[in-house]
Amino acid sequence: xxxxxxxxxxxxxxxxxxxxxxxxxxxxxxxxxxxxxxxxxxxxxxxxxxxxxxxxxxxxxxxxxxxxxxxxxxxxxxxxxxxxxxxxxxxxxxxxxxxxxxxxxxxxxxxxxxxxxxxxxxxxxxxxxxxxxxxxxxxxxxxxxxxxxxxxxxxxxxxxxxxxxxxxxxxxxxxxxxxxxxxxxxxxxxxxxxxxxxxxxxxxxxxxxxxxxxxxxxxxxxxxxxxxxxxxxxxxxxxxxxxxxxxxxxxxxxxxxxxxxxxxxxxxxxxxxxxxxxxxxxxxxxxxxxxxxxxxxxxxxxxxxxxxxxxxxxxxxxxxxxxxxxxxxxxxxxxxxxxxxxxxxxxxxxxxxxxxxxxxxxxxxxxxxxxxxxxxxxxxxxxxxxxxxxxxxxxxxxxxxxxxxxxxxxxxxxxxxxxxxxxxxxxxxxxxxxxxxxxxxxxxxxxxxxxxxxxxxxxxxxxxxxxxx
Numbered sequence: 001x002x003x004x005x006x007x008x009x010x011x012x013x014x015x016x017x018x019x020x021x022x023x024x025x026x027x028x029x030x031x032x033x034x035x036x037x038x039x040x041x042x043x044x045x046x047x048x049x050x051x052x053x054x055x056x057x058x059x060x061x062x063x064x065x066x067x068x069x070x071x072x073x074x075x076x077x078x079x080x081x082x083x084x085x086x087x088x089x090x091x092x093x094x095x096x097x098x099x100x101x102x103x104x105x106x107x108x109x110x111x112x113x114x115x116x117x118x119x120x121x122x123x124x125x126x127x128x129x130x131x132x133x134x135x136x137x138x139x140x141x142x143x144x145x146x147x148x149x150x151x152x153x154x155x156x157x158x159x160x161x162x163x164x165x166x167x168x169x170x171x172x173x174x175x176x177x178x179x180x181x182x183x184x185x186x187x188x189x190x191x192x193x194x195x196x197x198x199x200x201x202x203x204x205x206x207x208x209x210x211x212x213x214x215x216x217x218x219x220x221x222x223x224x225x226x227x228x229x230x231x232x233x234x235x236x237x238x239x240x241x242x243x244x245x246x247x248x249x250x251x252x253x254x255x256x257x258x259x260x261x262x263x264x265x266x267x268x269x270x271x272x273x274x275x276x277x278x279x280x281x282x283x284x285x286x287x288x289x290x291x292x293x294x295x296x297x298x299x300x301x302x303x304x305x306x307x308x309x310x311x312x313x314x315x316x317x318x319x320x321x322x323x324x325x326x327x328x329x330x331x332x333x334x335x336x337x338x339x340x341x342x343x344x345x346x347x348x349x350x351x352x353x354x355x356x357x358x359x360x361x362x363x364x365x366x367x368x369x370x371x372x373x374x375x376x377x378x379x380x381x382x383x384x385x386x387x388x389x390x391x392x393x394x395x396x397x398x399x400x401x402x403x404x405x406x407x408x409x410x411x412x413x414x415x416x417x418x419x420x421x422x423x424x425x426x427x428x429x430x431x432x433x434x435x436x437x438x439x440x441x442x443x444x445x446x447x448x449x450x451x452x453x454x455x456x457x458x459x460x461x462x463x464x465x466x467x468x469x
Contacts, residue, residue, distance in 0.1 A: 095119060097130045098133035101118050102433070104162060107166060115140050117138050159179075172198040173198075187207045223245070239259060254310050295319065360386065389442070
């Protein structure tokens with residue numbers, strides 16, 4: 001049976017590093033593929049629509065939807081008490097009788113955390129349907145102390161790969177793929193790869209179609225947003241890049257040349273310089289502004305930087321490397337940190353990584369080689385994600401493993417992520433995305449499976465937690 005929860009504070013445990021270095025704490029519990037294990041993001045999940053009676057999202061003229069008991073929303077005073085004692089770890093167990101998976105989070109300029117999670121009926125080969133299960137998408141915002149700001153619940157939606165971005169002023173961007181039928185977030189039909197902007201209070205402002213599929217979204221510093229998407233043609237997929245202003249109008253947009261099947265230029269970031277960073281897998285060759293990357297019949301990893309007007313600034317490729325980039329974070333000095341998965345060897349910065357493992361890699365300005373490290377993972381299916389703190393420490397999550405690296409690449413610690421609220425005593429954890437909350441610590445989202453070894457009735461819940469210093 002699901003048990004609602006509020007903010008749970010815990011005694012922190014710290015990384016085993018010198019006191020002068022940045023520390024993390026857990027004692028509680030952030031991709032492209034849906035790690036829930038219930039369905040492929042490109043296919044309709046099995047089973048019938050949920051039978052719950054959850055309210056639909058509010059329209060712009062309505063107040064925020066009242067939280068459902070199973071959402072695990074904390075009382076504001078609990079967060080205020082934690083804040084009075086300084087940063088403390090907290091945990092939210094989110095969801096209901098269905099399978100719930102946290103798929104995206106982002107932190108705004110005030111330290112507020114926007115999060116999106118998916119709900120799908122838990123009808124698979126091992127488990128039968130349960131009363132009250134539902135299908136839908138939930139968008140919510142929490143304060144840095146874990147106090148709920150608002151929640152928007154969108155019932156009976158089939159969505160693939162939802163993610164969020166947060167503007168410094170607090171506006172929230174929601175992107176995803178409506179792969180079966182149009183969706184309604186209060187502004188009419190959202191189709192294909194959609195992008196919706198919400199105010200800082202959770203009211204929908206505008207929406208647009210970003211492409212046949214949208215893969216990456218990042219807010220700029222002026223209320224606008226950058227996206228990477230894809231259009232389909234009979235000859236093959238065409239990568240699309242765009243920058244929209246605060247009202248949704250194009251600042252610029254461009255379609256790259258058609259690419260070969262298997263190309264996945266999906267990881268996106270915005271550098272402090274204003275350059276747009278794009279990374280991923282390249283199959284075959286791609287010419288951008290007169291410069292050719294890759295080769296016919298070949299494959300590799302590609303990192304591109306685009307100027308404020310959309311022109312190519314520079315590019316770096318790793319030819320012959322078979323893998324994917326699943327996370328991308330810029331550094332203050334013009335460098336960048338990437339995480340992903342390998343199917344073959346990779347040599348970078350004097351380090352050679354073997355195949356069939358995850359990796360974390362740092363590049364300097366214009367893609368100069370810095371360092372690379374293998375990234376520990378466990379058996380839980382979740383793509384690696386990465387975040388940086390204000391001092392350049394790198395923290396990455398892969399399934400239920402959390403790893404920390406110094407800015408120069410030395411590994412500081414590696415831990416199995418402990419579960420948060422787990423009255424069953426047997427909860428498997430997987431992080432899917434994470435970000436840094438200034439002055440607080442790292443925030444992490446993902447899913448937690450309760451009673452996974454107790455039989456065929458285990459329940460999967462989304463979670464949001466703060467790993468405080």
